[in-house]
Amino acid sequence: MKPSLALTQNRDAIREAVSRFPTRNPRVFGSALHGTDHEGSDLDLLVDAMPGATLFDLGGLQVDL
Numbered sequence: 001m002k003p004s005l006a007l008t009q010n011r012d013a014i015r016e017a018v019s020r021f022p023t024r025n026p027r028v029f030g031s032a033l034h035g036t037d038h039e040g041s042d043l044d045l046l047v048d049a050m051p052g053a054t055l056f057d058l059g060g061l062q063v064d065l
């Protein structure tokens with residue numbers, strides 16, 4: 001599945017996962033943003049870490065995603 005399609009199908013779940021951790025403002029970058037993704041592409045996401053966020057929080061978000 002192309003990452004852009006996975007993003008479209010899971011947008012609400014991604015937002016919900018971001019809200020469970022001290023992070024905000026999820027953004028897509030890379031090939032999925034530019035429409036050049038393919039079956040083997042990854043999905044590049046960037047979030048803003050809130051004050052007090054730890055590497056464990058960011059790792060937890062990564063695992064959830």
